Amino acid sequence: MPLCATLGMRAASAQPSSVILEMPWDASRCTGAGLLHGGALMALADSAGALLAYLNLPEGASGTTTIESKTNFMRGVRDGVVRAESALLHAGSTTMVVETVLTHEGRLVAKVTQTQAVLRPRPA
Numbered sequence: 001m002p003l004c005a006t007l008g009m010r011a012a013s014a015q016p017s018s019v020i021l022e023m024p025w026d027a028s029r030c031t032g033a034g035l036l037h038g039g040a041l042m043a044l045a046d047s048a049g050a051l052l053a054y055l056n057l058p059e060g061a062s063g064t065t066t067i068e069s070k071t072n073f074m075r076g077v078r079d080g081v082v083r084a085e086s087a088l089l090h091a092g093s094t095t096m097v098v099e100t101v102l103t104h105e106g107r108l109v110a111k112v113t114q115t116q117a118v119l120r121p122r123p124a
Contacts, residue, residue, distance in 0.1 A: 046114065086100040
């Protein structure tokens with residue numbers, strides 16, 4: 001995903017059972033107060049969740065796209081690296097539900113639940 005490179009994300013692990021992405025703090029991704037922007041954190045979680053859904057696509061599916069996302073923020077991040085770990089809660093033939101936990105230095109930053117639509121090729 002090109003956005004992952006733009007935001008400096010890297011995959012620490014990508015397996016069908018769990019995806020872990022990391023994103024370092026950078027001033028270019030912050031609010032005026034020096035906190036990592038919530039949108040950057042949501043992009044990290046969405047990317048991790050989407051990759052996990054992609055790795056679990058059912059037979060005949062061509063891709064996935066986010067159709068719903070809910071984020072609860074617990075604390076701000078002013079330095080270091082944020083880690084996103086995604087787990088699959090539901091794998092259906094038309095939708096998947098993924099939960100992603102964001103942490104910084106072992107402390108909870110945010111929890112995200114998202115629904116991914118399963119995409120299928122359109123008939124010609």
